[in-house]
Amino acid sequence: MINLVLADDHRLMQDGLKSRLEMEDNLNILACVGTGIDALDSTLKLKPDVLLLDINMPSLNGIEVLEKLAQSRSETAVIMLSMHDSRDYVMRSVKAGAKGYVLKDVGSEELVMAINQVAQGRSYLCPQASDRLLEQINEKPETKDDTLSKRESDVLKAIANGACNKEIADSLHISVRTVETHRLRIKKKLGATSTAALVKLALQKGLVT
Structure with missing residues (x-):
């Protein structure tokens, strides 16, 4: 029973x-x-x-x-x-x-x-x-794309060199809003939560010297 x-x-x-x-x-x-x-x-x-x-x-x-x-x-x-x-x-x-x-x-x-x-x-x-x-x-896990575009690489190098958003915008002849967008995308691709972590990851990956 x-x-x-x-x-x-x-x-x-x-x-x-x-x-x-x-x-x-x-x-x-x-x-x-x-x-x-x-x-x-x-x-x-x-x-x-x-x-x-x-x-x-x-x-x-x-x-x-x-x-x-x-x-x-x-x-x-x-x-x-x-x-x-x-x-x-x-x-x-x-x-x-x-x-x-x-x-x-x-x-x-x-x-x-x-x-x-x-x-x-x-x-x-x-x-x-x-x-x-x-x-x-x-279900296949989502593949992480950490490949940066040419413009994102330029922005990252400027960040690593300590430039602020306004300085980056002026040097690359783009708007500050566009720089902010690039910065967010770079952080997402590299899995960084702060600018310091972003620079550290960039150095580890050899994206900047």
């Missing part, structure tokens, strides 16, 4: 899930709750095998409940029930310790399958959640 706690703040959804899951001979609903605090308290007190947990909950959201359960070393397996299939929600749920992620528009048979799988120590992601997770894993 798999003991469950069901946490959803929509009473109609809660009642529908309860009625459907009670049709399964091996599933037993210990409690139905409508807030994150109640979900946390009921899980710690009743120690169910599986917690079905909505993400959007009052008092504590589903992710916060997950994090607190992890801190308390709860052995209850958590399946996130959500209307959201965004990468952010899926990744945050998995990182917080969810063993399953199921969208609310899946068929009841799939939810029952997910419950049985996580109760046996495995994980379950519905196809949409699995796709979002794979997208995140396979």
Whole structure:
């Protein structure tokens, strides 16, 4: 017998899930709750095998409940029930310790399958959640371009020589606003947060002597 706690703040959804899951001979609903605090308290007190947990909950959201359960070393397996299939929600749920992620528009048979799988120590992601997770894993990191243009190199050399924006503008025959823009772009490309750090990085990279 798999003991469950069901946490959803929509009473109609809660009642529908309860009625459907009670049709399964091996599933037993210990409690139905409508807030994150109640979900946390009921899980710690009743120690169910599986917690079905909505993400959007009052008092504590589903992710916060997950994090607190992890801190308390709860052995209850958590399946996130959500209307959201965004990468952010899926990744945050998995990182917080969810063993399953199921969208609310899946068929009841799939939810029952997910419950049985996580109760046996495995994980379950519905196809949409699995796709979002794979997208995140396979996403190529943004390459950092620290190549300076000819004009940016000129501005950097002037900065390294101690020239102020007005002096740089006059020597390169450009406006002070343009110098400020170049300075910001150079800092971003080199990852510098101050002029001193900018000059130091420029020297290390051999951009100025």
